[in-house]
Amino acid sequence: METILQSKTKTVIIAPDQPFVMIGERINPTGRKKLGIEMAAGDFSRVRRDAETQVAAGAHVLDVNAGVPDADEPALMVQTIKTITEVVDVPLCLDSSVIAALEAGLATYQGKALVNSVTGEDERLEMILPLIKKYNAAVIGMANDESGISPDPEYRLSVARKIVQRAADHGIPASDIVIDPLTLAIATDSQATKTTLETMRLIQRELGVNMACGASNVSFGLPDRSPINAAFISMAMQSGLTSAITDPTNAVIRQAILATDLLLGKDDYAMNWIADFRKRIPQT
Numbered sequence: 001m002e003t004i005l006q007s008k009t010k011t012v013i014i015a016p017d018q019p020f021v022m023i024g025e026r027i028n029p030t031g032r033k034k035l036g037i038e039m040a041a042g043d044f045s046r047v048r049r050d051a052e053t054q055v056a057a058g059a060h061v062l063d064v065n066a067g068v069p070d071a072d073e074p075a076l077m078v079q080t081i082k083t084i085t086e087v088v089d090v091p092l093c094l095d096s097s098v099i100a101a102l103e104a105g106l107a108t109y110q111g112k113a114l115v116n117s118v119t120g121e122d123e124r125l126e127m128i129l130p131l132i133k134k135y136n137a138a139v140i141g142m143a144n145d146e147s148g149i150s151p152d153p154e155y156r157l158s159v160a161r162k163i164v165q166r167a168a169d170h171g172i173p174a175s176d177i178v179i180d181p182l183t184l185a186i187a188t189d190s191q192a193t194k195t196t197l198e199t200m201r202l203i204q205r206e207l208g209v210n211m212a213c214g215a216s217n218v219s220f221g222l223p224d225r226s227p228i229n230a231a232f233i234s235m236a237m238q239s240g241l242t243s244a245i246t247d248p249t250n251a252v253i254r255q256a257i258l259a260t261d262l263l264l265g266k267d268d269y270a271m272n273w274i275a276d277f278r279k280r281i282p283q284t
Contacts (some may be wrong), residue, residue, distance in 0.1 A: 002014070003177075005112055019261050022059050022246060022257060039076055053056065054248050064252070066080045082108065096116075114139070115131070116140045119159075120142070121146050132172055137176070142180045157202045184196070201239050209240055234259075
């Protein structure tokens with residue numbers, strides 16, 4: 001199954017038989033106080049640099065979050081999108097819990113965006129899915145609902161199935177649904193990753209839809225997080241994960257993704273691995 005995202009000039013395909021899709025996470029003021037202050041003040045120079053740096057590092061899609069406290073989020077979302085599309089041509093993932101910000105962003109964006117995200121809660125589904133249909137977007141569906149995040153992979157599968165079915169009721173194909181099986185911190189639950197990986201395997205087998213996750217969640221609260229994130233992504237790719245919101249500028253994570261693609265037969269003749277090597281190593 002293929003999830004197709006588009007900018008004005010570029011198409012990105014998320015699919016099990018395609019190279020893994022890296023969704024750059026850095027344009028997000030959450031946890032980046034300086035970025036939030038700058039955005040609220042109308043200074044988008046850091047947004048511009050982050051967009052260029054992530055794409056240069058190999059990001060296929062950029063996550064865009066404009067959630068600055070006490071600011072006009074719809075207006076900030078629009079300006080952030082305009083700023084990014086002036087300097088890079090990759091598709092965008094519009095990341096907000098505010099409906100007005102999502103609609104403003106979707107109305108501005110020229111292409112087929114990914115929306116981050118909708119949960120299995122009835123109220124959220126009925127607010128978000130009509131927007132996805134109206135603007136011909138794709139959406140990340142998170143496998144939790146009114147009861148919270150279940151520790152049972154089968155329950156998470158049932159929420160994912162509900163999202164796919166409810167989307168179909170709105171005329172949205174399963175190919176436009178990218179399920180987030182939910183990644184929790186291993187520091188607070190030693191079984192969290194096993195639960196996530198089993199959920200991925202169930203979703204892959206039972207629904208066949210593409211999947212994405214916030215990969216860095218797994219190492220939250222721990223020191224030296226990059227090797228943990230990299231190992232998790234490699235394990236998740238083997239369990240059916242086809243994309244992730246992560247930091248493409250982190251060499252440890254990027255190389256783990258490229259190496260796993262290569263070993264899973266998704267990098268013919270190691271062309272992507274070699275291209276990344278040539279970018280990193282000065283040629284004489």
